[in-house]
Amino acid sequence: MCTCMLPVIMAPTTMELHDGGAIMESDNNIREVCLVWENLEVEVVSSYSNERRKKVLNGISGYAEPNRIMALIGPSGAGKSTFLDALAGRLGGNVRITGNVTLNGTKTTTSCRNINYVTQEDYFLGTLTVRETLTYAAHLRLAANKSKDEIDKVVAKTLDEMGLEECAESRLGNWHSRGISKGEKRRLSIGIEILTQPHILLLDEPTSGLDSAAAFFVISSLTSIAHNGRIVLCSIHQLSSEVFNLFDDLVLLAAGETVYFGERTNAIKFFADAGFPCPTRKNPPEHFLRCVSPEFDNVLSLMRSKNVNDTPSSWNSLVNMTTEETKWNLINSFKNSMHSANVREKIREIKLRKEAVIERAYDTSTLKQLCTLTHRSFLNMTRDIGYYWLRILFYILVSVCAGFLYLNVGTSNNAILPRSKCDGFIYGFMTFLCIGGMPFFLEELKVFEGERFGRRYGEAIYVLSSFISSLPFVVAISLTSGTILYHMVNFHPGFSHYCYFCINLFCSISVTEGSMLVVAALVSNQLLAIVTAAGVSVSISSSHSEQITRLI
Numbered sequence: 001m002c003t004c005m006l007p008v009i010m011a012p013t014t015m016e017l018h019d020g021g022a023i024m025e026s027d028n029n030i031r032e033v034c035l036v037w038e039n040l041e042v043e044v045v046s047s048y049s050n051e052r053r054k055k056v057l058n059g060i061s062g063y064a065e066p067n068r069i070m071a072l073i074g075p076s077g078a079g080k081s082t083f084l085d086a087l088a089g090r091l092g093g094n095v096r097i098t099g100n101v102t103l104n105g106t107k108t109t110t111s112c113r114n115i116n117y118v119t120q121e122d123y124f125l126g127t128l129t130v131r132e133t134l135t136y137a138a139h140l141r142l143a144a145n146k147s148k149d150e151i152d153k154v155v156a157k158t159l160d161e162m163g164l165e166e167c168a169e170s171r172l173g174n175w176h177s178r179g180i181s182k183g184e185k186r187r188l189s190i191g192i193e194i195l196t197q198p199h200i201l202l203l204d205e206p207t208s209g210l211d212s213a214a215a216f217f218v219i220s221s222l223t224s225i226a227h228n229g230r231i232v233l234c235s236i237h238q239l240s241s242e243v244f245n246l247f248d249d250l251v252l253l254a255a256g257e258t259v260y261f262g263e264r265t266n267a268i269k270f271f272a273d274a275g276f277p278c279p280t281r282k283n284p285p286e287h288f289l290r291c292v293s294p295e296f297d298n299v300l301s302l303m304r305s306k307n308v309n310d311t312p313s314s315w316n317s318l319v320n321m322t323t324e325e326t327k328w329n330l331i332n333s334f335k336n337s338m339h340s341a342n343v344r345e346k347i348r349e350i351k352l353r354k355e356a357v358i359e360r361a362y363d364t365s366t367l368k369q370l371c372t373l374t375h376r377s378f379l380n381m382t383r384d385i386g387y388y389w390l391r392i393l394f395y396i397l398v399s400v401c402a403g404f405l406y407l408n409v410g411t412s413n414n415a416i417l418p419r420s421k422c423d424g425f426i427y428g429f430m431t432f433l434c435i436g437g438m439p440f441f442l443e444e445l446k447v448f449e450g451e452r453f454g455r456r457y458g459e460a461i462y463v464l465s466s467f468i469s470s471l472p473f474v475v476a477i478s479l480t481s482g483t484i485l486y487h488m489v490n491f492h493p494g495f496s497h498y499c500y501f502c503i504n505l506f507c508s509i510s511v512t513e514g515s516m517l518v519v520a521a522l523v524s525n526q527l528l529a530i531v532t533a534a535g536v537s538v539s540i541s542s543s544h545s546e547q548i549t550r551l552i
């Protein structure tokens with residue numbers, strides 16, 4: 001669906017909570033939650049670059065209160081994503097963080113489930129439709145006692161809120177089939193995270209890929225969510241004045257420093273007081289970014305070299321100063337301003353509150369997580385032509401070819417060598433064909449990683465559900481290929497040998513599938529999952545070697 005098909009209606013000024021939303025019961029508590037970041041410093045340690053340590057955030061402080069939506073702007077590389085990652089507790093391994101992130105004065109942990117985060121990248125299972133994706137997400141996120149009808153209602157409401165009704169039955173698309181647009185994927189990512197109406201919603205560029213009407217629509221929806229007792233903080237590029245006016249607060253970052261923090265409406269006065277007034281007919285966020293983005297210096301010199309005289313009027317106040325100088329002027333002005341003093345005072349006040357914040361548990365039961373994940377993975381597999389059907393076809397073709405190569409090889413002593421070669425050929429190919437499932441598997445891993453960071457389910461559940469969902473596939477190809485090969489190669493006659501042979505095939509294919517689970521476990525970096533996956537693999541491979549010995 002193109003974005004022009006978005007409903008023209010404005011988002012409601014106060015959004016109703018989802019019926020049965022997971023956090024309805026703690027609504028009063030939500031209104032008390034305040035997010036504070038204090039002296040937040042993030043340093044990247046790079047093993048490749050000569051400049052081994054780089055400060056991405058340099059001791060920034062601030063706070064976010066309920067019922068308000070905050071825009072996070074800044075030039076590219078200013079540290080916006082790093083800042084959001086730090087608030088959500090999702091920084092990578094090569095990053096060192098100091099300072100505090102607290103909820104009502106209590107330090108947040110990486111397992112804090114009160115914060116939902118829409119990251120910059122959208123990862124989905126490409127064969128599912130928009131509605132299916134939201135429905136599975138709702139089953140994983142909402143309380144286990146919600147009926148199917150209640151969940152369907154929440155999904156329908158979210159589709160409506162995000163303007164996704166038109167493409168609800170469209171598939172998302174993957175490496176071999178085009179699906180919904182990038183903007184629609186963005187809105188779907190937001191829809192998934194608002195299913196539970198979280199206390200705090202962080203969004204990294206929620207409007208990237210959207211046209212201005214769609215961006216306005218999305219930010220209106222987020223404003224409604226915020227004005228219902230939540231905290232919404234989103235980084236954003238290319239703000240039109242209409243969208244800018246929807247925000248309550250503004251954070252402007254540059255080079256990891258705060259250039260401005262406070263109410264959106266006070267920003268213009270701050271820039272004027274600092275000596276960089278916004279021209280009357282200039283879009284304020286554009287002017288703010290112009291003042292702190294060094295790239296504009298290059299644009300200016302390029303325009304001068306081409307004798308372009310109509311430089312924007314807002315640049316006149318800056319032409320005698322490089323952007324670098326302007327930026328540091330503003331940073332120092334902010335440090336010494338009453339805005340900065342107000343921030344320190346407000347943080348002190350919030351820290352004194354010390355009101356407990358209810359930590360949400362996993363929203364649904366372990367059994368429901370396992371069933372939902374298994375069902376989702378199975379549906380995705382069977383719809384993926386490359387993963388399921390093409391691989392089954394290849395298995396049959398390889399079996400027929402190997403059968404012809406070793407046709408009626410016999411069971412005499414002379415046949416021992418050809419039979420071993422046949423074994424090697426078959427198992428080599430079978431293992432090789434498993435690798436064909438890798439693109440599918442990588443796609444699943446990305447989704448798993450996002451959901452694991454969102455604390456939706458444990459790693460062991462994922463490993464188990466992957467194993468169960470791939471079982472019908474492994475059994476089907478073991479039986480088909482086993483039957484073809486057994487009859488063509490003429491192994492030992494008898495039903496028991498036929499069974500041995502099929503089990504052998506099942507084991508060798510499962511070992512590769514099991515190895516993929518180990519990869520998942522390693523990626524998830526969880527001991528429990530590594531042990532589960534390795535256990536599955538080792539038990540399969542040990543029975544495999546036993547079967548081979550018996551067969552030869």
Ligand SMILES: Nc1ncnc2c1ncn2[C@@H]1O[C@H](COP(=O)(O)OP(=O)(O)OP(=O)(O)O)[C@@H](O)[C@H]1O
Nearest residue numbers: 044056075076077078079080081082083092094095
């Ligand atoms: N894990 C990391 N490893 C190496 N460099 C990093 C890492 N995280 C952040 N950086 C660097 O920190 C700087 C800030 O990155 P960040 O993604 O936060 O910027 P941004 O303001 O979100 O930029 P954009 O608007 O382009 O998305 C960049 O120079 C980036 O290369």
